[in-house]
Amino acid sequence: MARIRSESRSELDLVAILCLAPSLLYVFAMFVYPFLYGIYISLQPKKRDAGVFSNYVAFFNDAYQYNTIKTTFMLALPTTIAVVLVALFLAYGMRRGIWFERTITTILVLPISLGVVFLSEGILGFYGHNGWLNQLLLAVGLIQNSLELTHNSIGVIFSLFMQNFPFCFLMLLGYISGIDPSLESSARMLGAGPWTIFRRVMFPLIAPGLIIAFALVFVMSFAVFPSAVMVGQPAGSTRTISIAAYQQAFEQYDMSYASAIAVIMGLCQLAALVVIVLVRRRMTIATTMGVGKR
Numbered sequence: 001m002a003r004i005r006s007e008s009r010s011e012l013d014l015v016a017i018l019c020l021a022p023s024l025l026y027v028f029a030m031f032v033y034p035f036l037y038g039i040y041i042s043l044q045p046k047k048r049d050a051g052v053f054s055n056y057v058a059f060f061n062d063a064y065q066y067n068t069i070k071t072t073f074m075l076a077l078p079t080t081i082a083v084v085l086v087a088l089f090l091a092y093g094m095r096r097g098i099w100f101e102r103t104i105t106t107i108l109v110l111p112i113s114l115g116v117v118f119l120s121e122g123i124l125g126f127y128g129h130n131g132w133l134n135q136l137l138l139a140v141g142l143i144q145n146s147l148e149l150t151h152n153s154i155g156v157i158f159s160l161f162m163q164n165f166p167f168c169f170l171m172l173l174g175y176i177s178g179i180d181p182s183l184e185s186s187a188r189m190l191g192a193g194p195w196t197i198f199r200r201v202m203f204p205l206i207a208p209g210l211i212i213a214f215a216l217v218f219v220m221s222f223a224v225f226p227s228a229v230m231v232g233q234p235a236g237s238t239r240t241i242s243i244a245a246y247q248q249a250f251e252q253y254d255m256s257y258a259s260a261i262a263v264i265m266g267l268c269q270l271a272a273l274v275v276i277v278l279v280r281r282r283m284t285i286a287t288t289m290g291v292g293k294r
Contacts, residue, residue, distance in 0.1 A: 035266060042260035055260035065261070068241040069268060075153060075228070075240065076221035079160040083168050083217050088210065091172040092198070096181065105173075109166035116163060120230035123159055124150055155231035156238050160224055164217045171216075175209035176202075211280040218276070219269050241265045 045054045059065045090108070111119055126132050127149040134146040149155055179202065187197045225242040232238030241261060249258035 035263075038259045038263050038266075041256055042263050044256050046254050046256050055257045056264070058257070059260060059264060065244055068239055068244045069264070071238065072222055072224065072240040072242070072265075072268075075156055075160065075224060075238065076218055079157050079164065079221045080214060080218040082157075083161055083164050083221075084210065084214050087165060087168040087172050087213070088206070091169055091176050092202070092206075094173060095176045095179075108169055111162045112166045116159075116226045117230070119162055120159055120227055123155060123162075123231050127155065127158070150231050151233055153232065153237055156224065156227050159227035159231050160221050163227070164220050167220075168213045168217050171213050172206075172209060176206060179205050207283050208280065211276060211283070215273055215276045218272055222265075222269050222272070241268070 042055055043052050045051070047054070051057070094104070114122070124131065127147075128134070129146050129148065129150065131150075133149070134143075137143045138146065149158070183201055183205075184197055187201045192200065223242060224240055225246070228234055228238045228240045228243060234243050242265065245258045245261040245265065248254045248261060
């Protein structure tokens with residue numbers, strides 16, 4: 001009997017491996033291999049007499065280059081926080097269904113279908129120096145000079161917000177809607193108010209999905225490129241690390257240096273993900289201890 005069970009388990013393991021093989025192959029071909037090849041190219045500097053790590057040394061010795069890391073973080077982090085907070089607020093409010101829910105959801109996720117370029121053009125047309133918003137405010141006398149909402153960090157953050165919000169909203173809405181409503185009802189019957197229900201009951205259950213959404217939005221925002229070019233200042237305040245890599249690859253034709261910048265960008269994203277995972281683990285432990293105390 002034990003032998004039959006062992007053989008059955010081995011067959012199931014083999015089937016599982018065969019099912020996972022295409023996915024693992026895809027991950028290796030699309031992510032692992034390009035990253036490893038990028039590292040290899042970055043260690044082959046354009047100048048033959050230069051050292052193996054000369055591209056990395058050159059990057060961190062040039063303030064114009066390594067400051068792009070700070071610039072990218074300063075664009076990605078505020079965007080991520082704003083997207084997650086607004087998405088959480090709306091998803092939590094719509095968790096049990098509201099009037100015209102489908103219509104509101106369609107409007108909120110509409111930017112997905114527009115594309116980055118079209119969205120950026122719309123932002124320039126509405127929020128630009130001579131856009132509709134400034135013309136309206138000037139016409140009614142609310143402002144004396146046009147508001148500078150584009151070709152700066154504000155425009156890029158707003159563009160990133162509109163691009164990433166639909167994904168975060170749909171993710172959190174599905175996550176929150178899947179929580180058993182009887183938990184909330186039980187807490188309400190025991191006399192808990194809305195804030196107590198959210199803080200003590202709902203938030204500990206939402207937290208894992210919230211951290212995942214935060215990580216995904218941050219990674220997408222950190223890879224900002226079209227928005228930084230179209231509604232920002234690609235040669236100034238919104239020169240991100242992806243723009244630096246592009247310039248080295250297609251303006252200076254130095255693929256080795258560009259690969260080094262891309263590797264640094266990937267490592268920054270990886271480091272941010274590690275921090276987010278550690279925060280999630282600490283939040284899970286704190287939540288578990290809190291539940292135990294109650």
